[in-house]
Amino acid sequence: MLLSDAATAYTTHLAEVRRLSPATVRAYRADLADLAMVLGDPELDEVDLEALREWLWVSTQRGLARSTIARRTACARGMFAWLVEEDLASADPSLRLVAPKRGRTLPKVAAADTLGRLLDDVRTVADEGDPLALRDAALLELLYAAGLRVSEACGIDIDDLDPAARTVRVVGKGSKERVVPYGTPAALALDAWLVRGRPALTTADAANVAGGALFVGARGGRLGTRAAYDIVSRHVAPAVGEEHVGPHALRHSAATHLLDGGADLRTVQELLGHASLGTTQIYTHVSAEKLQAAYRLAHPRA
Incomplete structure (x- = not known):
């Protein structure tokens, strides 16, 4: 079996059996396509540890x-472990493949009052x-109010x-559903969008394209993640102090x-849809940094 064929079989397994998110499958598919290209698409039994290390070195x-190198390492190890388990490969050359340690980067966060003024x-x-301004306002308010991923929104x-009830049902990673609340500003923005904005963009022809989508584009079809990214970047970048800011900044x-x-960590974990509490804990580091900065500025013996 060629390496490219093995990669296709593995990513199909990830999508159809393990039900990983489309974004994760796309990333793994791109990683494995790059692996096959760098190595010249050899037979599986020709791939050894040194070949995999060469690929990571090229990367x-x-x-x-x-973080990307670490993901590629995990991707290769996952594929070869699955191939051996399915008797599609006789040996796993990735067993001693080591990923570089990830540097923990704290997320970009806007000050609450600054973000509040921006949304107002x-x-x-x-x-x-x-109509497009009404859509943008509703999208931004909901992303922030419910802490949504852009794909979920x-x-x-x-x-x-x-x-x-001021709640919305979303489908997160691994096709897991959750119901999350949103507040009054988001409710008002959504109502204005649904009453005055969305009907103007979903004409008789466009309605069939949009279906029941909450957020639609200028031509009436369901709003894509790329377009949502651009909307957030255009409006929120100044509040975060970055040239380009994605929807995750609001999350x-x-x-x-x-x-x-004052919310507890478990509540935030549930709202964000994190499978692990450890993922949510990064936000405690953000708050701790703010505390330390305030301490250094305010305490006379800091």
Whole structure:
């Protein structure tokens, strides 16, 4: 079996059996395609530990981040372990393949008051009635209010909203569903979007394309994650102090502000849909850094 064929079989297994998220499957597929290209798509039994190390070295020389190299290592190890388990390979050359240690990068977080003013300004512009401005305001408010991933927000249908309870049902990683709350500003923005904005973009022809999608694009189809990223970057980058900011900045900010406000870690874990509490704990480091900075500025003997 060629390495490329093995990669196709493995990523199909990840998508159809293990039900990993489409984004994860795409990343693994790209990693394994690169592996096959660098090694010249050999037969499986021709792939050894040195070949895999060569691939990681090439990846490093390209300037890829340590987190990406670590993911590629995990991807290769996962594939070869599965191939051996399925009797598609006689040996696992990745057993001694070591991933570089990941440097922990704290997420970018906007100050609560700064972000609040920004969202209020977006809402003020949206009140003029432009459909796209109404959509942007609703999207930003919901991403922040519910701490959603961008893929979760773009996948929401109108029927997933419960306006009376102010909750929304989303499908997260691993196709896991959860119901999360949102507050008054998000409720008002969503109502304005559904009443005055969305109908203007979903004409008779576009309605069939959009289906029941909550958020739609300028042509009436379901809003894509790339477009949502651009919307967030355009509005939120100034609040975070970065040139380019993705939707995760609002998710990070929501989690940090919840902890700063007294929410317990388990509640934040449930809201974000993290499988592990350890993933949520990174936000405690963000709050601890803010505490230390305030201490250094305010305490006379700091």
